[in-house]
Each structure stands twice: as structure tokens, then as C-alpha cells.
């Protein structure tokens with residue numbers, strides 16, 4: 001039976017073959033397929049109309065029915081720019097078969113608020129995290145160098161920290177908002193904020209947002225970023241975007257081995273268009289033994305649901321549970337950050 005991600009690929013291909021308004025209709029359906037809450041196969045088994053799903057009208061519904069009735073004989077080969085993306089409904093089916101895996105999840109470590117380019121307030125994101133039974137969320141607004149995303153400077157960061165402290169005081173025990181940031185890294189792996197301000201934060205995520213289309217090996221920039229003493233986690237490492245940008249290339253074994261040596265984490269950015277790291281690289285992560293951080297990169301509170309894409313990818317890659325930062329208690333998480341900061345001091 002075709003999975004939702006298979007159907008997403010068939011729809012994306014169809015959009016490339018079509019002309020006129022159908023190009024957009026198929027493309028929109030392909031992207032929606034990653035977010036459909038249920039598998040098409042299930043709707044069909046239950047004789048429900050496919051128009052229950054977003055971006056499916058009568059025309060596309062008929063086309064999908066034909067694929068289901070006569071699935072392509074050869075394996076669906078996906079071009080690299082769309083390869084290795086999971087659909088939410090497929091991820092949910094996989095996670096439902098392994099309930100003990102998701103139960104270990106305690107929080108989400110990347111999301112944005114109105115302080116930068118997100119649409120929710122700290123309180124709204126906290127309420128959404130609490131509703132999911134999390135113990136913590138980390139607020140990671142963009143840092144000042146990323147002007148296009150409304151990055152925040154040290155003064156705004158301090159103001160945010162005060163607001164987070166107030167939110168935590170109101171929330172009481174059992175749920176904590178962590179102060180964090182998505183530190184914008186330049187291609188030399190350097191951040192754009194005063195290290196003193198970063199040390200006030202519970203945890204620091206660092207990400208590249210520039211020079212993401214170069215084709216040659218970028219191993220040195222990754223090694224430099226991991227060695228940057230101000231960050232603990234490297235965010236959306238490849239910088240890929242579904243059907244838009246392939247992302248960077250590197251000697252990934254070396255990159256992840258360095259992260260393991262330094263005790264740092266690399267991220268699975270669970271945003272559907274990113275899914276970065278992806279399964280193929282996560283298999284290398286498993287071999288090299290570094291830690292993994294899961295972050296939805298949510299810009300709206302409902303997007304915290306994207307965590308399932310990362311949970312499913314890590315499960316598929318057989319990442320050991322003890323390597324996942326989000327499976328740690330808040331105390332363990334803070335101890336991990338403190339140990340990395342202490343290591344750095346020892347080295348001088």
C-alpha cells in the first residue's frame with residue numbers, strides 16, 4: 001500500500017508534468033500530504049472521502065484513487081531534493097507501534113516566538129508544551145545577525161529572560177520554559193552575540209543560515225561550529241529545504257565523531273520542510289555516537305506536533321534513547337550543559 005510520503009512524491013512529480021493551474025494544485029497537495037493527520041490508505045479502507053484531507057479536491061482525489069488502485073510497479077525513486085522526508089501520518093503509525101519510545105520524550109528544544117519570527121507569545125508556547133505533557137520547552141528565537149527573521153540583540157534577550165522567569169513562576173512546578181537562542185553562525189562557525197549573554201541561557205543552539213548553496217565540502221565549518229565554546233547543539237545541520245535546497249555536504253562521519261568527542265548534540269529539526277538531520281545521516285550519527293536534540297522549529301503553537309517527525313526518524317535510525325537530549329530530565333539536561341561549559345573553562 002502506498003504511504004503518504006509515496007503519494008507526496010507522486011503528486012510532486014505530477015506537478016512537474018502538468019501545466020497551468022494544475023501545477024500549483026498538485027504542488028500544494030504534495031506539500032499538504034506531509035501534514036495529513038491520517039494515512040490515505042486508512043481513509044480508503046474506511047470508505048471515507050479523501051476530500052477530508054487538506055488540498056484534495058474532486059480532481060486530485062480521483063488521481064490518488066487511480067494510484068491506489070494501480071500502484072506504480074517499480075519502486076518510487078525520489079530525487080535528492082525531495083528524498084528522505086517523512087509524512088506525519090506515516091510517522092504516527094510507526095510511533096504507535098512503538099509506544100515506549102515516544103513516552104520518553106520530555107520536551108521540545110527549538111521554537112520561535114514573537115520576539116523574532118514566531119507568531120505565538122512565550123505564554124502560548126508554554127501552554128501548548130504543557131498541554132502535550134512536556135516537562136520543558138526551550139525558546140530559541142533568532143539572534144541579532146539574522147535580520148530577515150527579526151533576530152534579537154542582548155538587551156531583548158535579557159528582556160525575554162525576565163518574561164520567561166515570570167512565566168515559570170506562574171506555571172509552578174512540573175513545567176519549565178528554558179531560556180535559549182538560535183545563535184546565528186557565520187561560515188567560520190562564529191556566533192553574533194556577546195558570549196557573556198549566552199552563558200546566562202540554559203542551553204544554546206547554533207545554526208547556519210547563510211552560504212547554504214555552495215557545492216564543495218563544508219567539513220571545516222562544521223568542525224569550527226562544534227568547537228565554538230558558546231554552543232551545545234548544532235541546529236538543522238544540512239540546511240536543506242524540501243524541493244528547494246539540497247543543503248550542504250561534509251564528511252559527516254568526521255563531523256559527528258567530533259560532536260561525540262566534544263559531548264555536543266546535533267539536531268533533528270522536525271519542521272516538515274526541513275527534517276534535518278534526515279534518516280541517512282542519522283544512521284551515521286548512530287555509528288559515531290554523538291547526542292541528538294529534537295526541535296520542532298515551531299513558529300506557531302500547533303506546530304509542536306511536528307516533534308513526531310523527529311521521533312520517528314530517530315526511531316528508524318535506531319538512535320539509542322540515552323543519546324537523545326529531550327529524553328533527559330530537566331536536571332540532567334542542565335547538568336549536561338554545565339559539564340560542557342566546565343570543560344571549556346578547564347581548557348582555558
Ligand SMILES: [Zn+2]
Nearest residue numbers: 182207235236
Ligand atoms: Zn534556523
